[in-house]
Amino acid sequence: MHAQLAVKTIQDALRPAPPTCGQCPAYDLNLCRAASEAVWASPNGTPLKIQQAEHSAPARRTICREQDLHDTVPIICNGWAASIIMLSDGSRQILSFLLPGDIVSTALLFEPRPHCLLEAITDVRYRTFRRTELREILFSNPELLDRLSRSWIEEKARDDQLIVDLGRRTADERIARLILGLVERLTKREMVHGDPLEFEFPLRQHHIADATGLTPVHVSKVLSEFRRSGLIKISERSLTILDPIGFRRIANMR
Amino acid sequence: MHAQLAVKTIQDALRPAPPTCGQCPAYDLNLCRAASEAVWASPNGTPLKIQQAEHSAPARRTICREQDLHDTVPIICNGWAASIIMLSDGSRQILSFLLPGDIVSTALLFEPRPHCLLEAITDVRYRTFRRTELREILFSNPELLDRLSRSWIEEKARDDQLIVDLGRRTADERIARLILGLVERLTKREMVHGDPLEFEFPLRQHHIADATGLTPVHVSKVLSEFRRSGLIKISERSLTILDPIGFRRIANMR
DNA sequence: CGGTGTCTTGAATACCATCAAGTCTTGTGG
DNA sequence: CCACAAGACTTGATGGTATTCAAGACACCG
Structure with a gap:
């Protein structure tokens, strides 16, 4: 390399x-x-x-x-x-x-x-x-x-949270929690725009995979499913959370 | 509770x-x-x-x-x-x-x-x-x-090590690494006896499961396999590493 | 224009979880 | 001391989640 x-x-x-x-x-x-x-x-x-x-x-x-x-x-x-x-x-x-x-x-x-x-x-x-x-x-x-x-x-x-996520949560939960964790940190920095929640999202799917202990292929499938369910939208390196309640429910399944 | x-x-x-x-x-x-x-x-x-x-x-x-x-x-x-x-x-x-x-x-x-x-x-x-x-x-x-x-x-x-283990390693690797990590810490405390490596091991299999993100059932299967391969021996709340080289090889598969 | 990086989708497979039944040990109260 | 319950461990059968493999679409860049 x-x-x-x-x-x-x-x-x-x-x-x-x-x-x-x-x-x-x-x-x-x-x-x-x-x-x-x-x-x-x-x-x-x-x-x-x-x-x-x-x-x-x-x-x-x-x-x-x-x-x-x-x-x-x-x-x-x-x-x-x-x-x-x-x-x-x-x-x-x-x-x-x-x-x-x-x-x-x-x-x-x-x-x-x-x-x-x-x-x-x-x-x-x-x-x-x-x-x-x-x-x-x-x-x-x-x-x-x-x-x-x-x-x-x-x-x-x-x-500690990451340890719990990797040890005890499913792919859906891990990915949703990763995104929500970022939202929280970006919000403190005033890098999230209002309602619906929208923000710059420069991560590639392989970054999400490397952070959640999954493969890029599976990340793609989960994100597609999130989109099909109307939970989020991703385009132009920007992410919108369309259904914050539903999305948080995914993140807190246990 | x-x-x-x-x-x-x-x-x-x-x-x-x-x-x-x-x-x-x-x-x-x-x-x-x-x-x-x-x-x-x-x-x-x-x-x-x-x-x-x-x-x-x-x-x-x-x-x-x-x-x-x-x-x-x-x-x-x-x-x-x-x-x-x-x-x-x-x-x-x-x-x-x-x-x-x-x-x-x-x-x-x-x-x-x-x-x-x-x-x-x-x-x-x-x-x-x-x-x-x-x-x-x-x-x-x-x-x-x-x-x-x-x-x-x-x-x-x-x-950090735990994050990597949970995110990127198989059950065999996780369990072997958990044990070797404990050996290292116990050695510093002079709680490990000589050759072959032997030490008090009070963990129940459900502790190992909770630490490695696995189920107790699967921990049991992996440990049985380790024993069958002559890598370790567990009895009387005491663990012996019979084949340190083979065991470390399992722990460092990648 | 080819090359590289990114993403998507489907099929086959591996790994681990879940379910279930049974053994053995340990602890507890009668 | 025995009877019983609870905890710990094992083993096999079955199933689900995520991986691996493969192929193709698309965008971007030098």
């Missing part, structure tokens, strides 16, 4: 100015914003700004590999990404989809090795912070520590 | 003295030990010992429920427990088995609600620390913070 890294800071500088953090849909819940705004006391007493760098990766590009060592922690600014574990026979399991404002994994604050592949789904902009600095800042400020602990808890809760 | 809580500190006092922490098989990797030994500065400057209480629960008893609120964090001293998510149709998913020295979940340092059921598998002794105190201590001492971060990372890594 042709896994060229996508650190192209120089080219970025030549492109039209990227949106500022204030336009980030995750502005209010963003660790990145908090860290950027934070000022900390350096060892010699001078207040310092945290160092950061902005990067981008085109859709489908690998952002970092499982065995790479990094002294920086990435946070997604824009676009969708996925953290993925690959098996030797080529099958893949997506651990989580990363949306704007998400820290890739809170565990990265403590260890340099991500243990999973990070892949861009859409074009992605992301920011990296030096691990030691970021950790220092987050732990030295009670309000930031609180914010960190919430994202830690949320990360853990989503892992 | 008859889920009486098992906090019987008074009765405990009447029983023969429990083994000391020094005899805990997880002594060296134990957060509990570190916390117990730690001394911290109180608001008025006096050094304080952390408060803790010791409890016990008999096998099969619920230790705490998903909706309970606790201002304490439990750490297992002795015996096996499981954290479990229950679905409304009665099916269960075990998120993790808890062994001596394990903190139930690092997320409990930040939130009072466990989100999952905690159940004793064998008779269990456990210790509870006040959340605010424990957090304070762990975060104020760099060596303890390091220890905490390691157990956080390990917890995350095990969650």
Whole structure:
């Protein structure tokens, strides 16, 4: 596999100015914003700004590999990404989809090795912070520590839910729950439009398959069935939930 | 369901003295030990010992429920427990088995609600620390913070592995990997005897089923097949791995 | 224009669940 | 101590869900 890294800071500088953090849909819940705004006391007493760098990766590009060592922690600014574990026979399991404002994994604050592949789904902009600095800042400020602990808890809760979904639910339930989980997270970021619920949906069916432990073929069949039942509509990389009540019923069959 | 809580500190006092922490098989990797030994500065400057209480629960008893609120964090001293998510149709998913020295979940340092059921598998002794105190201590001492971060990372890594196992592996692989994962953790605690590998194995087949997303019936069939192939032996609540190489091959089929 | 990636559909198959019956063990109360 | 009930495990028969295999339609891109 042709896994060229996508650190192209120089080219970025030549492109039209990227949106500022204030336009980030995750502005209010963003660790990145908090860290950027934070000022900390350096060892010699001078207040310092945290160092950061902005990067981008085109859709489908690998952002970092499982065995790479990094002294920086990435946070997604824009676009969708996925953290993925690959098996030797080529099958893949997506651990989580990363949306704007998400820290890739809170565990990265403590260890340099991500243990999973990070892949861009859409074009992605992301920011990296030096691990030691970021950790220092987050732990030295009670309000930031609180914010960190919430994202830690949320990360853990989503892992637990995924375990239950993969262990104990049918294909229909898994897929419906995946979509509703995304709706919830997108809603917090104000990336979902009103009634009926509609939002940008860049996932390919193979992404859904890799996230739900199914095959792309079966995902296709389930989604077709959802459409035939009038539950959802998918077109132009956009998803509409036509029957929220019926759809939630599928997701909560047990 | 008859889920009486098992906090019987008074009765405990009447029983023969429990083994000391020094005899805990997880002594060296134990957060509990570190916390117990730690001394911290109180608001008025006096050094304080952390408060803790010791409890016990008999096998099969619920230790705490998903909706309970606790201002304490439990750490297992002795015996096996499981954290479990229950679905409304009665099916269960075990998120993790808890062994001596394990903190139930690092997320409990930040939130009072466990989100999952905690159940004793064998008779269990456990210790509870006040959340605010424990957090304070762990975060104020760099060596303890390091220890905490390691157990956080390990917890995350095990969650990720479970997700992959449930999403992408067959029944044979899941069961073999569950057992080998336990061997690894028990070995660190010096709870595995030499060659051939043998150890106390208190899990019922329904525990294995709940942990691997299978049915007890199918677990029985797979284990029988493992025995017939001469890979393992189970008797008297004790498990022996007769053919480590063959068994690991099953666990790493992809 | 061929190539690649994406999605769909049908047929055959594998894996695991469900159902059912029976053995054996463990615990409990009379 | 025995009788009985409940839990744990096994085994076989049957069925359903999801996989695998295969072929074709369609869009997009260099």
